[in-house]
Amino acid sequence: MNYSCQDAAEALAAHALDALPAGERLLLLEHLAECRDHDEELARDREVAGRLSLSLRPTAPPGRLRAALLEAFDREAALLQPQVAPAAQEPDALPAPASTDAVAAEPARQGSVLALLRQPALAYGIAAALLIAVVGLAAWNLSLQDDARVLTTSAAGPGMSLRVSYYSNQQVAIFDLDMPPPAAGHVYQAWMISEGKPVSLGVLPSNHGRIAFAGDMSHAEAVAISLEPMGGSSQPTTPIVEAKF
């Protein structure tokens, strides 16, 4: 479906008010990622929308909320501190990260990703030939339009491909995937890897096409897809497709 500039212009106000249905919201986000003509208008709409809450009667927050916030900030700050580099990597391990500000805290995260990759389940072969690929920084496609808006990563292999775009301002991740049909009695499940731990995003309704997940993934180190028994699992149990942000 083509989503024109006219369509986008008509939807901006509703979008600023969080009133777009999920499907149209995705279409608009994709359009905005490619077209910058609406930036000023959207910014103005958001400015107005942000003031509407001020009309409501304020509620005094409980004292514990401030303490909880400060503790959360401290945890966030601690995670961003550079960590001691892990022990020497195996020859076929992840490539060394480029020395950019964006990956100043990468060693600890890389260690977590390596630990996942070394799970025993990864040694098993699966008839569906799941792709096992870790995309290093060389494949990390940071959008040149606005580095605060879209983070992308991708992985590809024989007969399958995965591309994930995370719209940070909107907190929506779009999975573009093309995977072989899952084995009978199994489904694909998407995960976010945060602080070295997998967090389920949900069972994928399809093995190909575009699927969106809403949520805060700004702290995700990677995204992954695993093959699970029908209904999904609380933890990944099979070899995973993984793409690192």
Add this chain to the structure above:
Amino acid sequence: MGVSKDAEDVVQESFLALWRQAPRLDARRGLRSYLMTIVHHKAVDRLRRQSRRPEVVLGEDAPLRESDEAGPEEVTEQALEAAEVRAALASLSREQQSVIELTYFNGMTIAEAADQLKIPVGTVKSRLRLALGHLRRRFEGAS
């Protein structure tokens, strides 16, 4: 949001999101309005996932009525700004107020609002667009 724990969670998530995005914030935007945008988005998202609706109804006792809480206490800058926003909302046409009420304050999508008002979705979009334009000119005129 009507449920204290949910509201606290949303506030905490919003502040964290703001904190993480701080280095990339557009300096031209007001920080408070930016935070409110985040809070509203997270609140609506949580409510929709839980299939709940906030209970905000425009009426005589509704927050949009001017001077409903003016009292002898000292009027702070925040109270003045709240009054300004309420006055601006009251200056909208009834049709524009309705769509703002249903979508922004009650968390409905444009499709749900259209269904409730028995009007096309395009009309809801159009009224929202006109409403925000009117409010923006009103705020700019006041500043």
